[in-house]
Amino acid sequence: xxxxxxxxSPHMSDEGYEKEYVQEAFDTNWIAPLGTNVNGFEKELxxxxxxxxxxxxxxxxxxxxxxxxxxxxxxxxxVFCQSLTxxxxxxxxxxEKAIPVFIDSDEETWNMSPEALEEAFRKYPEVxxxxxxxxxxxxxxLDAIVALCKKHNVVLIEDAAESLGTTYKGKQTGxxxxxxxxxxxxxxxxxxxxxxxxxxxxxxxxxxxxxxxxQSRDQARxxxxxxxxYNYRMSNVVAGIGxxxxxxxxxxxxxxxxxxxxxxxxxxxxxxxxFMPINDWNNPNCWLTSITLNGKITPTQLMDALExxxxxxxxxxxxxxMQPVFEQYDYVGTNVxxxxxxxxxxxxxxxxxxxxxxxxxxxIIKGLWENV
Ligand SMILES: *Cc1c(COP(=O)(O)O)cnc(C)c1O
Numbered sequence: 186x187x188x189x190x191x192x193x194s195p196h197m198s199d200e201g202y203e204k205e206y207v208q209e210a211f212d213t214n215w216i217a218p219l220g221t222n223v224n225g226f227e228k229e230l231x232x233x234x235x236x237x238x239x240x241x242x243x244x245x246x247x248x249x250x251x252x253x254x255x256x257x258x259x260x261x262x263x264v265f266c267q268s269l270t271x272x273x274x275x276x277x278x279x280x281e282k283a284i285p286v287f288i289d290s291d292e293e294t295w296n297m298s299p300e301a302l303e304e305a306f307r308k309y310p311e312v313x314x315x316x317x318x319x320x321x322x323x324x325x326x327l328d329a330i331v332a333l334c335k336k337h338n339v340v341l342i343e344d345a346a347e348s349l350g351t352t353y354k355g356k357q358t359g360x361x362x363x364x365x366x367x368x369x370x371x372x373x374x375x376x377x378x379x380x381x382x383x384x385x386x387x388x389x390x391x392x393x394x395x396x397x398x399x400q401s402r403d404q405a406r407x408x409x410x411x412x413x414x415y416n417y418r419m420s421n422v423v424a425g426i427g428x429x430x431x432x433x434x435x436x437x438x439x440x441x442x443x444x445x446x447x448x449x450x451x452x453x454x455x456x457x458x459x460f461m462p463i464n465d466w467n468n469p470n471c472w473l474t475s476i477t478l479n480g481k482i483t484p485t486q487l488m489d490a491l492e493x494x495x496x497x498x499x500x501x502x503x504x505x506x507m508q509p510v511f512e513q514y515d516y517v518g519t520n521v522x523x524x525x526x527x528x529x530x531x532x533x534x535x536x537x538x539x540x541x542x543x544x545x546x547x548x549i550i551k552g553l554w555e556n557v
Contacts, residue, residue: 190496203429220421234357238391241419245346245368245381250277251394252364256340262313268504269522287506289518296325305517314340319348322472350438350470375430440536441471451547477528501529
Protein backbone atom coordinates (compact mmCIF):
# COMPACT_ATOMS: atom_id res chain seq x y z
CA UNK A 186 0.00 0.00 0.00
CA UNK A 187 1.35 3.42 -0.98
CA UNK A 188 1.71 6.01 1.74
CA UNK A 189 -1.55 7.79 2.53
CA UNK A 190 -2.04 11.42 1.59
CA UNK A 191 -4.93 13.08 3.45
CA UNK A 192 -7.28 15.76 2.28
CA UNK A 193 -6.69 17.79 5.46
CA SER A 194 -5.57 16.22 8.72
CA PRO A 195 -4.72 17.57 12.18
CA HIS A 196 -1.30 19.20 12.34
CA MET A 197 0.03 19.97 15.80
CA SER A 198 2.88 22.44 16.21
CA ASP A 199 6.47 21.17 16.01
CA GLU A 200 7.17 23.19 19.15
CA GLY A 201 4.59 21.27 21.23
CA TYR A 202 2.67 24.39 22.31
CA GLU A 203 -0.59 22.44 22.50
CA LYS A 204 0.87 19.90 24.96
CA GLU A 205 2.11 22.67 27.24
CA TYR A 206 -1.35 24.18 27.58
CA VAL A 207 -2.97 20.76 28.02
CA GLN A 208 -0.35 19.88 30.64
CA GLU A 209 -1.20 23.07 32.49
CA ALA A 210 -4.86 22.01 32.58
CA PHE A 211 -3.79 18.68 34.09
CA ASP A 212 -1.37 20.25 36.54
CA THR A 213 -4.01 22.65 37.85
CA ASN A 214 -6.81 20.03 37.65
CA TRP A 215 -8.98 22.28 35.49
CA ILE A 216 -10.35 19.31 33.56
CA ALA A 217 -13.72 20.98 33.11
CA PRO A 218 -15.64 23.12 30.63
CA LEU A 219 -14.10 26.19 32.24
CA GLY A 220 -10.64 27.40 33.22
CA THR A 221 -7.76 29.55 32.04
CA ASN A 222 -7.43 27.84 28.66
CA VAL A 223 -11.08 28.50 27.80
CA ASN A 224 -10.76 32.16 28.79
CA GLY A 225 -7.36 32.46 27.13
CA PHE A 226 -8.50 30.84 23.89
CA GLU A 227 -11.52 33.15 23.67
CA LYS A 228 -9.38 36.22 24.24
CA GLU A 229 -6.58 35.17 21.88
CA LEU A 230 -8.90 34.17 19.05
CA UNK A 231 -10.88 37.42 19.42
CA UNK A 232 -7.62 39.36 19.23
CA UNK A 233 -6.45 37.40 16.21
CA UNK A 234 -9.57 38.07 14.17
CA UNK A 235 -10.07 41.58 15.54
CA UNK A 236 -13.38 41.37 17.38
CA UNK A 237 -14.41 42.29 20.91
CA UNK A 238 -15.95 39.09 22.27
CA UNK A 239 -15.86 35.33 21.76
CA UNK A 240 -17.46 32.32 23.35
CA UNK A 241 -15.73 28.92 23.17
CA UNK A 242 -18.16 26.10 22.42
CA UNK A 243 -18.20 22.37 21.81
CA UNK A 244 -18.55 22.71 18.01
CA UNK A 245 -19.06 25.07 15.12
CA UNK A 246 -22.58 23.67 14.79
CA UNK A 247 -23.32 24.68 18.40
CA UNK A 248 -21.99 28.16 17.58
CA UNK A 249 -24.38 28.48 14.62
CA UNK A 250 -27.23 27.29 16.82
CA UNK A 251 -26.51 29.90 19.50
CA UNK A 252 -26.01 32.64 16.86
CA UNK A 253 -29.52 31.88 15.59
CA UNK A 254 -30.88 32.03 19.14
CA UNK A 255 -29.06 35.32 19.75
CA UNK A 256 -30.64 36.62 16.54
CA UNK A 257 -34.03 35.79 18.03
CA UNK A 258 -34.80 33.11 15.44
CA UNK A 259 -37.62 30.83 16.55
CA UNK A 260 -40.50 28.71 15.35
CA UNK A 261 -41.78 29.63 11.89
CA UNK A 262 -39.12 32.29 11.21
CA UNK A 263 -37.48 32.38 7.81
CA VAL A 264 -33.70 32.17 7.56
CA PHE A 265 -31.81 32.59 4.28
CA CYS A 266 -28.99 30.05 4.12
CA GLN A 267 -26.31 29.51 1.49
CA SER A 268 -27.23 26.30 -0.31
CA LEU A 269 -23.72 25.22 -1.33
CA THR A 270 -22.29 24.24 2.05
CA UNK A 271 -21.95 21.48 4.64
CA UNK A 272 -25.22 20.44 6.33
CA UNK A 273 -23.99 21.82 9.68
CA UNK A 274 -24.74 25.34 8.38
CA UNK A 275 -28.42 24.54 7.89
CA UNK A 276 -29.28 21.97 10.58
CA UNK A 277 -29.49 24.45 13.49
CA UNK A 278 -32.19 26.41 11.61
CA UNK A 279 -34.36 23.31 11.84
CA UNK A 280 -33.36 22.70 15.49
CA GLU A 281 -35.13 26.00 16.20
CA LYS A 282 -38.16 24.97 14.09
CA ALA A 283 -37.41 27.88 11.76
CA ILE A 284 -37.69 27.63 7.96
CA PRO A 285 -34.57 27.69 5.78
CA VAL A 286 -34.73 29.22 2.32
CA PHE A 287 -31.69 28.16 0.35
CA ILE A 288 -29.74 30.73 -1.66
CA ASP A 289 -27.55 29.94 -4.65
CA SER A 290 -23.86 30.73 -5.05
CA ASP A 291 -22.21 32.71 -7.83
CA GLU A 292 -19.28 31.69 -10.02
CA GLU A 293 -17.19 34.71 -8.96
CA THR A 294 -17.00 33.66 -5.30
CA TRP A 295 -18.56 30.15 -5.06
CA ASN A 296 -20.45 31.67 -2.13
CA MET A 297 -23.82 33.38 -1.68
CA SER A 298 -24.91 35.26 -4.79
CA PRO A 299 -25.92 38.85 -3.91
CA GLU A 300 -28.38 38.75 -6.85
CA ALA A 301 -30.09 35.63 -5.55
CA LEU A 302 -30.09 37.12 -2.05
CA GLU A 303 -31.77 40.27 -3.34
CA GLU A 304 -34.40 38.20 -5.10
CA ALA A 305 -35.02 36.26 -1.89
CA PHE A 306 -35.52 39.51 0.04
CA ARG A 307 -38.20 40.48 -2.49
CA LYS A 308 -39.89 37.11 -2.08
CA TYR A 309 -39.64 36.90 1.73
CA PRO A 310 -39.45 40.43 3.18
CA GLU A 311 -40.25 39.02 6.64
CA VAL A 312 -36.94 37.06 6.80
CA UNK A 313 -35.26 37.05 10.22
CA UNK A 314 -31.60 36.20 9.53
CA UNK A 315 -29.09 35.36 6.79
CA UNK A 316 -26.31 32.76 7.02
CA UNK A 317 -23.49 33.29 4.55
CA UNK A 318 -20.59 30.80 4.26
CA UNK A 319 -16.94 31.28 3.25
CA UNK A 320 -16.36 27.96 1.53
CA UNK A 321 -12.92 26.40 1.30
CA UNK A 322 -11.54 29.62 2.80
CA UNK A 323 -12.77 31.83 -0.05
CA UNK A 324 -14.58 34.86 1.24
CA UNK A 325 -18.08 35.72 0.07
CA UNK A 326 -18.78 39.10 -1.57
CA LEU A 327 -19.15 40.72 1.84
CA ASP A 328 -19.64 44.38 0.87
CA ALA A 329 -22.69 43.48 -1.22
CA ILE A 330 -24.11 41.01 1.29
CA VAL A 331 -23.57 43.24 4.34
CA ALA A 332 -25.20 46.16 2.48
CA LEU A 333 -28.26 44.08 1.56
CA CYS A 334 -28.69 42.85 5.15
CA LYS A 335 -28.34 46.41 6.49
CA LYS A 336 -30.83 47.71 3.94
CA HIS A 337 -33.39 45.11 5.04
CA ASN A 338 -32.42 45.36 8.71
CA VAL A 339 -31.76 41.64 8.96
CA VAL A 340 -29.19 39.87 11.16
CA LEU A 341 -26.16 38.49 9.31
CA ILE A 342 -24.41 35.34 10.57
CA GLU A 343 -21.10 34.39 8.95
CA ASP A 344 -20.26 30.70 8.89
CA ALA A 345 -16.48 31.08 8.84
CA ALA A 346 -15.90 27.45 9.88
CA GLU A 347 -13.63 26.92 6.88
CA SER A 348 -12.13 30.39 6.62
CA LEU A 349 -10.23 31.18 9.84
CA GLY A 350 -7.32 33.35 8.70
CA THR A 351 -9.01 34.54 5.49
CA THR A 352 -9.26 38.28 5.01
CA TYR A 353 -11.67 40.30 2.87
CA LYS A 354 -10.18 43.71 2.02
CA GLY A 355 -7.74 43.26 4.89
CA LYS A 356 -10.30 42.33 7.57
CA GLN A 357 -10.85 38.80 8.89
CA THR A 358 -13.91 36.90 7.77
CA GLY A 359 -16.28 36.16 10.63
CA UNK A 360 -16.13 39.80 11.80
CA UNK A 361 -18.39 41.44 9.19
CA UNK A 362 -21.75 40.12 10.31
CA UNK A 363 -23.60 40.50 13.60
CA UNK A 364 -22.21 37.07 14.53
CA UNK A 365 -19.39 34.94 13.20
CA UNK A 366 -18.63 31.30 13.89
CA UNK A 367 -15.46 29.22 13.60
CA UNK A 368 -14.91 25.46 13.81
CA UNK A 369 -11.97 23.49 15.18
CA UNK A 370 -13.10 20.10 13.93
CA UNK A 371 -10.35 17.63 13.01
CA UNK A 372 -10.18 18.58 9.34
CA UNK A 373 -10.22 22.38 9.74
CA UNK A 374 -7.17 24.63 9.28
CA UNK A 375 -6.52 24.49 13.02
CA UNK A 376 -8.15 21.91 15.23
CA UNK A 377 -8.86 21.10 18.86
CA UNK A 378 -10.16 17.64 17.81
CA UNK A 379 -13.59 19.21 18.07
CA UNK A 380 -14.79 22.65 19.05
CA UNK A 381 -16.17 25.95 17.88
CA UNK A 382 -16.28 29.66 18.63
CA UNK A 383 -19.01 32.26 18.43
CA UNK A 384 -17.73 35.82 17.96
CA UNK A 385 -19.43 39.21 18.04
CA UNK A 386 -18.92 42.82 19.05
CA UNK A 387 -22.14 42.49 21.06
CA UNK A 388 -20.98 41.73 24.59
CA UNK A 389 -24.46 40.93 25.91
CA UNK A 390 -25.06 38.38 23.14
CA UNK A 391 -21.78 36.60 23.86
CA UNK A 392 -22.53 36.54 27.60
CA UNK A 393 -25.95 35.13 26.82
CA UNK A 394 -24.42 32.44 24.61
CA UNK A 395 -22.22 31.29 27.52
CA UNK A 396 -25.36 31.16 29.70
CA UNK A 397 -27.24 29.01 27.16
CA UNK A 398 -24.15 26.85 26.65
CA UNK A 399 -24.03 25.95 30.35
CA GLN A 400 -27.66 24.82 30.77
CA SER A 401 -29.13 28.29 31.30
CA ARG A 402 -28.56 28.39 35.04
CA ASP A 403 -30.13 31.45 36.59
CA GLN A 404 -28.25 33.25 39.34
CA ALA A 405 -29.33 31.37 42.45
CA ARG A 406 -27.72 29.04 44.95
CA UNK A 407 -30.06 26.20 43.94
CA UNK A 408 -30.54 25.03 40.36
CA UNK A 409 -32.97 27.50 38.87
CA UNK A 410 -33.87 27.67 35.17
CA UNK A 411 -36.15 30.03 33.33
CA UNK A 412 -34.90 29.11 29.83
CA UNK A 413 -34.00 25.91 28.00
CA UNK A 414 -30.26 25.34 28.12
CA TYR A 415 -27.59 23.36 26.29
CA ASN A 416 -24.38 21.59 27.18
CA TYR A 417 -22.28 23.39 24.56
CA ARG A 418 -19.30 24.78 26.47
CA MET A 419 -15.76 23.95 25.34
CA SER A 420 -13.60 21.84 27.64
CA ASN A 421 -10.53 23.45 29.21
CA VAL A 422 -8.39 20.56 27.92
CA VAL A 423 -9.54 21.07 24.36
CA ALA A 424 -9.14 24.86 24.65
CA GLY A 425 -5.47 24.24 25.48
CA ILE A 426 -5.00 22.55 22.12
CA GLY A 427 -6.68 25.55 20.50
CA UNK A 428 -4.35 28.06 22.16
CA UNK A 429 -1.34 26.14 20.89
CA UNK A 430 -2.79 25.80 17.40
CA UNK A 431 -3.50 29.51 17.21
CA UNK A 432 0.24 30.14 17.47
CA UNK A 433 0.83 28.29 14.20
CA UNK A 434 -2.26 29.46 12.31
CA UNK A 435 -0.28 31.90 10.15
CA UNK A 436 2.12 29.08 9.21
CA UNK A 437 -0.82 26.85 8.27
CA UNK A 438 -2.33 29.57 6.09
CA UNK A 439 1.01 30.10 4.34
CA UNK A 440 1.34 26.37 3.66
CA UNK A 441 -2.25 26.03 2.38
CA UNK A 442 -1.64 28.97 0.04
CA UNK A 443 1.59 27.38 -1.17
CA UNK A 444 -0.32 24.15 -1.90
CA UNK A 445 -2.87 26.11 -3.94
CA UNK A 446 -0.09 27.89 -5.85
CA UNK A 447 1.71 24.63 -6.54
CA UNK A 448 -1.37 22.95 -8.01
CA UNK A 449 -2.23 26.04 -10.00
CA UNK A 450 1.22 26.22 -11.51
CA UNK A 451 1.35 22.50 -12.29
CA UNK A 452 -2.20 21.86 -13.46
CA UNK A 453 -3.92 24.98 -14.73
CA UNK A 454 -2.83 24.35 -18.33
CA UNK A 455 -4.77 21.06 -18.43
CA UNK A 456 -7.80 21.31 -20.68
CA UNK A 457 -11.08 21.84 -18.81
CA UNK A 458 -9.55 22.50 -15.38
CA UNK A 459 -10.53 25.65 -13.56
CA PHE A 460 -9.34 26.68 -10.11
CA MET A 461 -11.56 28.06 -7.37
CA PRO A 462 -11.79 31.83 -7.82
CA ILE A 463 -9.47 34.13 -5.89
CA ASN A 464 -10.63 37.73 -6.18
CA ASP A 465 -8.30 40.64 -5.59
CA TRP A 466 -10.19 41.64 -2.41
CA ASN A 467 -9.81 38.16 -1.03
CA ASN A 468 -6.77 36.76 0.77
CA PRO A 469 -8.03 33.22 1.34
CA ASN A 470 -6.63 30.66 3.77
CA CYS A 471 -6.99 28.11 0.91
CA TRP A 472 -8.32 25.49 3.34
CA LEU A 473 -8.99 23.08 0.47
CA THR A 474 -7.75 23.74 -3.04
CA SER A 475 -10.75 23.01 -5.22
CA ILE A 476 -11.13 22.77 -8.97
CA THR A 477 -13.87 22.21 -11.52
CA LEU A 478 -13.57 19.92 -14.51
CA ASN A 479 -15.38 20.70 -17.75
CA GLY A 480 -13.46 18.56 -20.21
CA LYS A 481 -12.67 14.97 -21.00
CA ILE A 482 -11.78 13.98 -17.45
CA THR A 483 -14.65 13.74 -14.98
CA PRO A 484 -14.48 14.37 -11.23
CA THR A 485 -15.16 10.68 -10.60
CA GLN A 486 -12.27 9.61 -12.85
CA LEU A 487 -9.93 11.99 -11.08
CA MET A 488 -11.03 10.97 -7.57
CA ASP A 489 -10.80 7.26 -8.51
CA ALA A 490 -7.28 7.68 -9.90
CA LEU A 491 -6.14 9.35 -6.67
CA GLU A 492 -7.88 6.79 -4.49
CA UNK A 493 -6.08 3.95 -6.26
CA UNK A 494 -2.84 5.56 -5.12
CA UNK A 495 -4.13 5.93 -1.53
CA UNK A 496 -4.71 9.65 -1.89
CA UNK A 497 -7.82 11.28 -0.46
CA UNK A 498 -9.87 13.80 -2.42
CA UNK A 499 -13.59 14.55 -2.43
CA UNK A 500 -16.43 16.20 -4.30
CA UNK A 501 -17.45 19.78 -3.69
CA UNK A 502 -20.33 20.04 -1.15
CA UNK A 503 -23.69 18.86 -2.43
CA UNK A 504 -26.07 21.84 -2.14
CA UNK A 505 -28.63 21.73 0.65
CA UNK A 506 -31.62 22.25 -1.68
CA MET A 507 -30.65 18.96 -3.37
CA GLN A 508 -30.58 17.03 -0.08
CA PRO A 509 -33.53 14.73 0.66
CA VAL A 510 -33.79 16.03 4.23
CA PHE A 511 -34.30 19.62 3.03
CA GLU A 512 -36.33 18.99 -0.12
CA GLN A 513 -39.51 20.62 1.22
CA TYR A 514 -37.80 24.02 1.53
CA ASP A 515 -37.62 26.79 -1.05
CA TYR A 516 -34.54 27.63 -3.11
CA VAL A 517 -33.67 30.85 -4.90
CA GLY A 518 -31.10 30.71 -7.66
CA THR A 519 -29.99 29.46 -11.03
CA ASN A 520 -28.21 26.21 -10.11
CA VAL A 521 -24.67 27.57 -10.02
CA UNK A 522 -24.10 25.59 -6.81
CA UNK A 523 -25.43 22.45 -8.46
CA UNK A 524 -22.96 22.81 -11.34
CA UNK A 525 -20.08 23.37 -8.92
CA UNK A 526 -21.11 20.18 -7.10
CA UNK A 527 -21.33 18.19 -10.34
CA UNK A 528 -18.00 19.37 -11.72
CA UNK A 529 -15.98 20.08 -8.56
CA UNK A 530 -13.19 18.23 -6.79
CA UNK A 531 -11.33 19.15 -3.59
CA UNK A 532 -7.66 18.23 -3.95
CA UNK A 533 -5.56 16.97 -1.05
CA UNK A 534 -4.53 20.10 0.86
CA UNK A 535 -2.94 18.65 3.96
CA UNK A 536 -0.39 21.00 5.54
CA UNK A 537 1.81 17.98 6.35
CA UNK A 538 2.33 17.27 2.64
CA UNK A 539 5.92 17.44 1.44
CA UNK A 540 7.11 18.71 -1.93
CA UNK A 541 7.37 15.05 -3.00
CA UNK A 542 3.76 14.39 -1.94
CA UNK A 543 2.57 17.33 -4.01
CA UNK A 544 4.58 16.11 -7.00
CA UNK A 545 3.03 12.68 -6.56
CA UNK A 546 -0.51 14.08 -6.72
CA UNK A 547 0.26 16.35 -9.68
CA UNK A 548 1.86 13.49 -11.61
CA ILE A 549 -1.20 11.27 -11.23
CA ILE A 550 -3.52 14.04 -12.36
CA LYS A 551 -1.37 15.00 -15.34
CA GLY A 552 -1.19 11.31 -16.26
CA LEU A 553 -4.96 11.26 -16.75
CA TRP A 554 -4.72 13.92 -19.42
CA GLU A 555 -1.88 12.11 -21.19
CA ASN A 556 -4.01 9.00 -21.61
CA VAL A 557 -7.08 10.54 -23.23
C1 LIG B 1 -17.07 22.11 9.64
C2 LIG B 1 -18.16 23.03 9.26
C3 LIG B 1 -19.18 23.36 10.15
C4 LIG B 1 -19.40 22.67 11.47
O1 LIG B 1 -18.43 22.74 12.39
P1 LIG B 1 -18.32 21.60 13.52
O2 LIG B 1 -17.29 22.14 14.43
O3 LIG B 1 -17.90 20.34 12.82
O4 LIG B 1 -19.65 21.46 14.17
C5 LIG B 1 -20.13 24.29 9.77
N1 LIG B 1 -20.08 24.86 8.55
C6 LIG B 1 -19.14 24.55 7.65
C7 LIG B 1 -19.16 25.22 6.33
C8 LIG B 1 -18.16 23.60 7.96
O5 LIG B 1 -17.24 23.27 7.05
